[in-house]
Amino acid sequence: xxxxxxxxxxxxxxxxxxxxxxxxxxxxxxxxxxxxxxxxxxxxxxxxxxxxxxxxxxxxxxxxxxxxxxxxxxxxxxxxxxxxxxxxxxxxxxxxxxxxxxxxxxxxxxxxxxxxxxxxxxxxxxxxxxxxxxxxxxxxxxxxxxxxxxxxxxxxxxxxxxxxxxxxxxxxxxxxxxxxxxxxxxxxxxxxxxxxxxxxxxxxxxxxxxxxxxxxxxxxxxxxxxxxxxxxxxxxxxxxxxxxxxxxxxxxxxxxxxxxxxxxxxxxxxxxxxxxxxxxxxxxxxxxxxxxx
Numbered sequence: 001x002x003x004x005x006x007x008x009x010x011x012x013x014x015x016x017x018x019x020x021x022x023x024x025x026x027x028x029x030x031x032x033x034x035x036x037x038x039x040x041x042x043x044x045x046x047x048x049x050x051x052x053x054x055x056x057x058x059x060x061x062x063x064x065x066x067x068x069x070x071x072x073x074x075x076x077x078x079x080x081x082x083x084x085x086x087x088x089x090x091x092x093x094x095x096x097x098x099x100x101x102x103x104x105x106x107x108x109x110x111x112x113x114x115x116x117x118x119x120x121x122x123x124x125x126x127x128x129x130x131x132x133x134x135x136x137x138x139x140x141x142x143x144x145x146x147x148x149x150x151x152x153x154x155x156x157x158x159x160x161x162x163x164x165x166x167x168x169x170x171x172x173x174x175x176x177x178x179x180x181x182x183x184x185x186x187x188x189x190x191x192x193x194x195x196x197x198x199x200x201x202x203x204x205x206x207x208x209x210x211x212x213x214x215x216x217x218x219x220x221x222x223x224x225x226x227x228x229x230x231x232x233x234x235x236x237x238x239x240x241x242x243x244x245x246x247x248x249x250x251x252x253x254x255x256x257x258x259x260x261x262x263x264x265x266x267x268x269x270x271x272x273x274x275x276x277x278x279x280x281x282x283x284x285x286x287x288x289x290x291x292x293x
Contacts (some may be wrong), residue, residue, distance in 0.1 A: 032223070032236060037246040039233070047245075050149075050229030052087055053217070059083045061240045083220040085228070092214035096191060099205040103129060107190060111180075115203060124198075124206045125182035130177055132170075145168055182206070201220035223252070 039047045046055040046185040063077045098104050100115040104126070111126040136144050136155070147167070154167040155174075182188060187197045188208055195207040219242065220226050226235045232254055233245040 032197045032252070033238065034236065034244055034246045034248055034251055037244045037248070039243075039245040041243045041245070042241055049231050052229055054085045054087045054228055054242055057084045057086045057217075059237060059240055059243060061237075072217075083221055083235075083237065083243050085218040085226075088215055089214045089216060091211045092207055093211055094192075094194070094214075095207055095209045096196070096201070097207055098124070098207055099204065100124070102205070106188075113205060115201060115205065121201050122201060123181060126180040126182070128177040130174055130180065131175055135174060136179070142168075142173075171236055240256065 039046060041056040043056050043058055046053050048054075059081060060083070061079060062083045065077050096129045098113045100113055102113050103110050104113060105111075106126065110129040112129055113124055114127055115121050115124045128141050131145070133144070136142055136146070141158055143158060145156075146153050147156055148154070153170040155170055157166040157168060159165050182198050184201055186198050188198065191208055191210065194210040194212060196210040199207045199209040201207075201262065218226065218228070220235045222237045224233065224235055225232055226245070227233075231247075234248055234249055236246070236252075238243045238244060
């Protein structure tokens with residue numbers, strides 16, 4: 001009688017465990033989808049938001065986590081999708097700094113930047129850099145190097161037939177460097193292929209600016225907010241070829257709520273399955289214990 005009763009109880013818990021396990025196997029997780037999203041894009045397609053055009057350049061999908069080995073731990077690997085939106089600012093500001101005393105290449109020549117003295121300078125001068133070595137090498141009547149006598153630099157003319165050499169002051173021999181003066185607000189042509197304006201001049205140098213198109217990118221993560229201009233969207237990649245942008249944030253909140261309920265229910269069913277199996281095993285073992293009577 002003892003074993004018959006145990007068999008009935010074991011059968012009961014086996015049925016309960018099997019039923020809970022079948023519910024785990026057949027229960028489907030909530031699926032995230034949006035009805036009538038604001039925008040739905042494939043790579044290469046564009047949308048216009050607040051007067052600016054945004055183009056989806058790519059969608060990437062990669063497995064992250066799982067496998068151990070220092071690459072995300074030992075948990076299950078998950079598919080992570082992301083994308084890149086590209087847009088162009090038609091009047092982006094570009095600047096270049098010309099430091100006082102530095103050498104800059106402009107108009108095919110090297111120049112030294114010289115800022116006017118004073119506490120509040122407003123202009124600077126580009127002074128041509130004279131290639132003295134090249135000039136000396138191209139003049140066969142002089143030595144290839146200058147010499148210094150009593151702190152003054154001279155060009156040495158080669159010895160004549162009587163053996164005498166002539167020292168010519170370097171400032172008298174070399175040409176006067178060309179100069180170009182610029183003040184705040186002046187235009188400087190052909191700066192990185194653009195016409196720039198002298199935006200400001202300080203003791204440390206000059207700032208030149210110009211405005212031209214610039215391409216910018218925005219990284220878009222899955223199930224995250226992204227702001228385009230002054231408009232914020234919720235971004236979702238339902239597959240490897242589609243980006244959905246929506247302002248229906250409440251629908252995602254409902255999805256999270258349903259996912260939480262699904263997880264709670266699944267964990268509970270696993271608890272019932274495991275507990276039923278343990279009880280059935282224990283009752284089977286107890287049923288075969290020798291009787292004391």
